[in-house]
Amino acid sequence: MLQYVIRRLLYSAVVLVLASFLVFMFVTVSGDPLAALKITPNVSEETVQNIIERKHLDEPVPVRYYEWVKDALTNKFGTTLLTDEPILPDLWRVMKNTLQLVLVAELLAILIAVGIGVYSALRQYSVFDYSMTTFSFLGLATPVFWLALMLQVAVVQIYLATGRNVFPIANLNSVDPGEGLSFVIDRAHHLVLPVIVLMVANIATYSRYMRASMLEVVNSDYVRTARAKGLAESRVTMKHAFRNALIPLVTLVALNFGTLLGGVVVTETVFSLDGMGLYFVNALGTNDPYPVMAWLMITATMIIIFNLVADITYGLLDPRVRYD
Amino acid sequence: MAQPILEIRDLTVEFDTEDGVVRAVTGVSYDLAPGEVLGIVGESGSGKSVSMLSVLGLIPKPPGRIPSGHATFEGEDLLTMSSSRLRDLRGGRIAMIFQDPMTSLNPVLTIGDQISEAILVHNSGTSDDDARKRTVELLELVGVPFAERRVDQYPHEFSGGMRQRAMIAMAIANDPAVLIADEPTTALDVTIQAQIVEVLKAAQRETHAAIVLITHDLGLVAELADRVVVMYAGRVVELADVFTIFNEPRHPYTIGLMNSLARLDADLDRLEPIPGQPPSLITPPPGCAFHPRCAISQGRAICRTEVPPLKAVGVQEAPHDSACHFADELANLGAARAGTAS
Numbered sequence A: 001m002l003q004y005v006i007r008r009l010l011y012s013a014v015v016l017v018l019a020s021f022l023v024f025m026f027v028t029v030s031g032d033p034l035a036a037l038k039i040t041p042n043v044s045e046e047t048v049q050n051i052i053e054r055k056h057l058d059e060p061v062p063v064r065y066y067e068w069v070k071d072a073l074t075n076k077f078g079t080t081l082l083t084d085e086p087i088l089p090d091l092w093r094v095m096k097n098t099l100q101l102v103l104v105a106e107l108l109a110i111l112i113a114v115g116i117g118v119y120s121a122l123r124q125y126s127v128f129d130y131s132m133t134t135f136s137f138l139g140l141a142t143p144v145f146w147l148a149l150m151l152q153v154a155v156v157q158i159y160l161a162t163g164r165n166v167f168p169i170a171n172l173n174s175v176d177p178g179e180g181l182s183f184v185i186d187r188a189h190h191l192v193l194p195v196i197v198l199m200v201a202n203i204a205t206y207s208r209y210m211r212a213s214m215l216e217v218v219n220s221d222y223v224r225t226a227r228a229k230g231l232a233e234s235r236v237t238m239k240h241a242f243r244n245a246l247i248p249l250v251t252l253v254a255l256n257f258g259t260l261l262g263g264v265v266v267t268e269t270v271f272s273l274d275g276m277g278l279y280f281v282n283a284l285g286t287n288d289p290y291p292v293m294a295w296l297m298i299t300a301t302m303i304i305i306f307n308l309v310a311d312i313t314y315g316l317l318d319p320r321v322r323y324d
Numbered sequence B: 001m002a003q004p005i006l007e008i009r010d011l012t013v014e015f016d017t018e019d020g021v022v023r024a025v026t027g028v029s030y031d032l033a034p035g036e037v038l039g040i041v042g043e044s045g046s047g048k049s050v051s052m053l054s055v056l057g058l059i060p061k062p063p064g065r066i067p068s069g070h071a072t073f074e075g076e077d078l079l080t081m082s083s084s085r086l087r088d089l090r091g092g093r094i095a096m097i098f099q100d101p102m103t104s105l106n107p108v109l110t111i112g113d114q115i116s117e118a119i120l121v122h123n124s125g126t127s128d129d130d131a132r133k134r135t136v137e138l139l140e141l142v143g144v145p146f147a148e149r150r151v152d153q154y155p156h157e158f159s160g161g162m163r164q165r166a167m168i169a170m171a172i173a174n175d176p177a178v179l180i181a182d183e184p185t186t187a188l189d190v191t192i193q194a195q196i197v198e199v200l201k202a203a204q205r206e207t208h209a210a211i212v213l214i215t216h217d218l219g220l221v222a223e224l225a226d227r228v229v230v231m232y233a234g235r236v237v238e239l240a241d242v243f244t245i246f247n248e249p250r251h252p253y254t255i256g257l258m259n260s261l262a263r264l265d266a267d268l269d270r271l272e273p274i275p276g277q278p279p280s281l282i283t284p285p286p287g288c289a290f291h292p293r294c295a296i297s298q299g300r301a302i303c304r305t306e307v308p309p310l311k312a313v314g315v316q317e318a319p320h321d322s323a324c325h326f327a328d329e330l331a332n333l334g335a336a337r338a339g340t341a342s
Helices: A002-029 A035-039 A045-054 A061-074 A088-122 A127-141 A144-162 A180-218 A221-228 A233-261 A265-270 A276-285 A289-317 B048-055 B083-089 B111-122 B128-141 B160-171 B190-207 B218-224 B242-247 B252-259 B301-305 B333-341
Strands: B006-017 B020-032 B037-041 B064-073 B094-097 B178-182 B210-215 B227-232 B235-241
Touching: A002 A061, A002 A289, A035 A045, A061 A289, A088 A127, A088 A180, A088 A233, A088 A265, A088 A276, A088 A289, A127 A180, A144 A180, A144 A265, A180 A233, A180 A265, A221 A233, A221 B094, A233 A289, A265 A276, A276 A289, B006 B048, B020 B048, B020 B064, B020 B235, B037 B048, B037 B218, B048 B064, B048 B178, B048 B210, B094 B160, B111 B128, B111 B160, B128 B160, B128 B190, B160 B190, B178 B190, B190 B218, B210 B218, B218 B242, B227 B242, B227 B252, B235 B242, B235 B252
Parallel strands: B037 B210, B037 B227, B094 B178, B178 B210
Antiparallel strands: B006 B020, B006 B064, B227 B235
C-alpha cells in the first residue's frame, strides 16, 4: 500500500508539471493582460514598461513559463500583475472559507443522504421511497443559482411580511462579527443558506447512489447467508449490507470533495462569499493571469490529492482491492 | 419411517409480480426423517429451492407469501412461529448451504469472522477466542489446509471449492439437526464437486444431521440421497427411495429426466431431451402441468382437465408415490428401459 501511495505521488508530480505547463500556455495565449491598461488614459508608458519588465512579459514564452514557475515555487505563487501584491495570503484566506462551507455542507449532505438511501432501499416502493425519488429528481433538476436566488427572495419576503431577518442573504460575516463564540455563531448564521443550496444537489446525488448500492447489496447472496445464519435483521443490515453498500459512495464523495474545494463558483457568487469560486471569478474579471493560474494549480492539486484519497479509502474498505 | 424431524404439509408459495401471481410451490408435502438424505430434484423454477427457503423465512415478503401450509420442525410450525424463534433455529438447528460460494460469502469480512459469527450468535456465552478455536477446528474438519492461517483470509483468497468448504463449516458450526444444501455443487467444476460430496458426507457423519439436498444433478442424488422428491412446476410429481426412483420411475417427467442423462454405462449417440419448455408458473397448463411435454398422455382428455393427485403406486414395500393419471402404464417401462441400458 505504502509503495502504491509513493508511486502515485510521484506520478501526481508529473501530472502537476504537465498541468502547470498547460495552464500557463492556455492563459498566455488568451491575450495580452495589459491590453486594457495600455489604452487607459493617464497611464504612463513607463508604468506599463515597469510591469512588463517585472513580469518578463517581453521574453519568449518558455522563459516566461520558467520565471512563473520559479516565482510560484520560491515566492508563494508570486504577486499580482498590476499591484504587485502577494497572491498567497488572499488564496489562503479564500481556501479556508471555501473549506468551511464545503465541509459543513458535505458532511450534512452525506449523513442525510445515507439515511435516505438506506431507508429507501429497505422500504423500496414505499411512500417515503417515492417521495425521496421525486425530491432527488427535483434537486438535480434545479439550477443552483435559481435555488439560491429563491432562498434569498424567500428571506426578503419574510422580512417584509414580519419584520424579522431570519438569515443573512450575503457575505460570510456581519460588519462587526465580534470575537470567539459570537464570531462562530455569526459565521454559522451566514452559512445557513449557502449550505442548504449546496446540500440539495449533493443529497439528491448521494441518496440515489446509496439507494442503488444498498438495493443491490440487500438482495445479494451473502446477505441471505447472513440471514440463514440466524443473525438479527439489524445486524444483517448494519454489518453485512451497509458496509458493502457504502463503498461506492465513499469513492464518489472523495472525488467530489476534491472538485468542490476548487470553490463553488455559483453559490459563492450569489451569496457574495469570499471563497475560492468568487476569487476565481474576480481574477478573471480583472484580467490578471497570475491569480487565475494560481487558482488553477491549487484546484488541480486538490483534485489529484482527492483522487488518491478515493483510491486509498477504496482499498481500505474493500479487501479485494490491493495495490501492489 | 421413524418420526419425521421435518414435516412439510400442503405448502403453497406465491410471488406477486408485474405479470401476475407466480405460484412457485403448490400444495407440496413431504417428510424428512432424522439422519436421512432427502434429494429434491427438478429443473430450474420447479420450486425446489423456494419450498425450503420459504419455510425458513428466507424469501422476501413481499412479493412472496405463503397462503397455506405447515412446516413442522420438532413439533413446532416454522410458518407460524415468531420471527425471533425462527431466527434461533436458522443457523442453529437448521442450517443452509447455498449454491454459489462465490457470491454467498461476504467479500469484506474474513472467512473466520463469518464462521465465528455463526457460532457467537447461537452461543451467547462463547468468548471470541473460543469461537476462533472452534472455527479453525471446523475448517480442518471440512478439509481446508493451513486452517490456522487461512481463517484470517478473505473469501477472494479462497478458491471456489475452498469457499464451499467454508460454507459447509459455517453450516455445521452449531451441530444442526437439518442441513439444507441448495445446489451445493452446481457452481463448481466436476473434480471439485466430487470433493465437496465427500465433505458433505463427512459433515453428516460429524453432525448426524438430516440433509435436504436440492439439486438438478441426478448423479449427486444417486451418490448421496436415501429418498428422492421429484418436483415439476411447483408440485411434487414423484416420491420414492433412491433405488426405486432410478430403477422404476413411475412418472413420465422422471423418466424424461433419466433419459436425458449422459451415461457411461450405455452406448448412446444422442441424449433424449424432454421436448418443449418448462411451463409458465403464472398461467400453468390446465390439468397436469406436464401434459404438453408428456410422451404418455397422447392427448388424453383427463391430462388436460384434472390435476393428478400424488398417490401410492406399485407393489413394493417401500413407499412410492406418483402424480400421473397413467402411472400404472409405466409399471414395466422402467424395467424395459433398464434392459435397453444394460
